Ligand SMILES: [Fe+2]
């Protein structure tokens with residue numbers, strides 16, 4: 132299966148697949164998600180965040196996918212964590228995340244709050260680790276303070292909507308929430324079987340390099356944390372899966388494959404020659 136197929140030809144062996152940034156609030160994206168199907172009945176699907184902005188849309192999309200794929204693993208993007216004006220569910224911050232996790236549990240979808248599952252299909256076994264880490268504004272220019280980086284972004288008009296809609300309650304700030312998530316997640320990863328390689332799934336890239344191609348470099352401060360710069364090595368990543376940047380591609384960092392699996396907004400993907408779709412993570416291109 133290539134990234135460009137929706138319901139590709141049947142595969143004789145199962146795959147670990149991924150996609151992100153479904154943004155199903157857009158009718159075109161909703162139709163695209165409606166067309167996603169596995170090529171083998173044992174296929175797993177990793178969903179790396181930004182499914183939708185309302186709980187109802189998240190439930191619709193993940194419910195549909197959970198009914199089609201053997202296992203679905205989800206991590207939150209920033210858009211699920213927004214308390215958007217058009218969502219009757221007014222929960223904020225941690226409570227909103229908890230409600231998303233509860234929805235996933237009802238649907239049988241795995242989240243960062245579940246034990247990490249093992250993919251035992253082709254190119255396995257690997258431990259699949261869904262991560263919820265947020266960002267802490269450390270992807271900024273050398274010598275720049277957090278306040279200076281944010282002030283510069285405001286002066287240019289390039290400000291992530293998270294500043295208005297992603298509430299960190301009950302934590303004092305998004306960076307403090309991020310710090311706690313990084314600390315808790317590091318402890319969990321440190322306790323994992325050191326023999327198994329991993330597939331690390333996070334809405335944001337674990338390393339900064341993928342953000343270097345952003346059209347507006349000041350947007351990088353909302354795209355990850357320097358605290359995870361060596362996690363792909365430290366935690367034996369066979370592949371690191373992410374989204375958020377809406378720049379779908381494959382890159383290698385320290386020899387580790389990074390897969391940006393985002394669909395993005397209709398205005399972004401519609402002009403491209405190929406329709407976005409599922410990306411095969413394992414087995415990888417060399418297998
Ligand atoms: Fe997105």
Ligand SMILES: [Fe+2]
Pocket residue numbers: 181208209210334374375376
């Ligand atoms: Fe995002």
